[in-house]
Amino acid sequence: MNPAVRAVVRTARDKGMEVYGVNHGYRGLMEGDLHSMDLRDVSDIIQRGGTKLFSARAPEFKTEEGMQKAIDVCRKYGIEGIVVIGGDGSFRGARDLSLRGVPCVAIPGTIDNDIACCDYTIGYDTCMNTIVEMVDRIRDTTESHDRCSVVEVMGRSAGYLALYSGIAVGATSILIPEIPYDLDKDVIQVMEETMKTGKQHFVIVVAEGVGGVEDMARKIEEKTGVESRAVILGHVQRGGSPTARDRIVASLMGNRAVKLLMEGIGNRVVAMQKEQIVDFDIFEALQMKKSIDMEIFKVSAEISI
Numbered sequence: 001m002n003p004a005v006r007a008v009v010r011t012a013r014d015k016g017m018e019v020y021g022v023n024h025g026y027r028g029l030m031e032g033d034l035h036s037m038d039l040r041d042v043s044d045i046i047q048r049g050g051t052k053l054f055s056a057r058a059p060e061f062k063t064e065e066g067m068q069k070a071i072d073v074c075r076k077y078g079i080e081g082i083v084v085i086g087g088d089g090s091f092r093g094a095r096d097l098s099l100r101g102v103p104c105v106a107i108p109g110t111i112d113n114d115i116a117c118c119d120y121t122i123g124y125d126t127c128m129n130t131i132v133e134m135v136d137r138i139r140d141t142t143e144s145h146d147r148c149s150v151v152e153v154m155g156r157s158a159g160y161l162a163l164y165s166g167i168a169v170g171a172t173s174i175l176i177p178e179i180p181y182d183l184d185k186d187v188i189q190v191m192e193e194t195m196k197t198g199k200q201h202f203v204i205v206v207a208e209g210v211g212g213v214e215d216m217a218r219k220i221e222e223k224t225g226v227e228s229r230a231v232i233l234g235h236v237q238r239g240g241s242p243t244a245r246d247r248i249v250a251s252l253m254g255n256r257a258v259k260l261l262m263e264g265i266g267n268r269v270v271a272m273q274k275e276q277i278v279d280f281d282i283f284e285a286l287q288m289k290k291s292i293d294m295e296i297f298k299v300s301a302e303i304s305i
Helices: 001-012 027-033 064-077 086-098 122-145 160-169 183-195 212-223 233-240 244-261 282-287 294-304
Strands: 020-021 034-037 083-086 106-108 148-153 174-175 200-207 229-234 269-274 276-281
Touching: 001 020, 001 200, 001 244, 020 027, 027 064, 027 086, 064 086, 083 086, 083 244, 086 106, 106 244, 106 282, 122 148, 122 160, 122 200, 122 233, 122 244, 148 160, 148 212, 160 174, 160 200, 160 244, 160 294, 174 183, 174 294, 183 200, 183 212, 200 212, 212 229, 244 269, 244 276, 269 282, 276 282
Parallel strands: 083 106, 106 269, 148 200, 148 229, 174 200
Antiparallel strands: 020 034, 269 276
């Protein structure tokens, strides 16, 4: 998110605008936790993970009272437009503020890459590269000990991280929440067929939404005789210096968001489609559906043995 924040501040300042940074998202907006930002406030943040402005959940913001608190703060500081970085929940908040007279433009920032209007969300590439690096390290022990590592990656309701990182690390099986699985057919049998070719170590990549990796590892060991371990990567996936792709896309999105607000256009989501920066009405964006590419999933199975 930091490259997006940097791009917003510098684009706005270049156009002669005053810029405020809101700490802790909608909670900070309700509480008036904001501060003026100039060019130097965003120096040397493009390479940093996380967000300089922090993040927080704000259940109160979903209420009319909470919404009014945020609007009152906007009026107090003379705020004429807001750039919101986040996922679907953040988009809904931006839509509600726009409907009440505070124009908002949303930027998709979620490592799950599950925003339907957008081919690519900022944070996704960094997270996927972190997963690949971690699994490559895990594989060293997996291979030297002839083990099976069942690796849980993030993705509570979306399997994009698991699918594409699984392909990148050469996983024997990939399990995602969008596609029902049978442990015997989709994991055990694949491992047994692979063992016939002489391979004795395995990596199974499982999306968080599938769950049960500890139990899965135990059953794999019982049925195949291969020593198996569950590995939950956890929040290490959410941190670290952003990749070049994330820095570039976030910068382009931040720049577009400011230019939309300059034109008096709110209630929009900035997105990337076919490598182009575009924008959609938030209502339209929230109604879109995104699904796993089944052809890619089939390819992952075909090249796994």
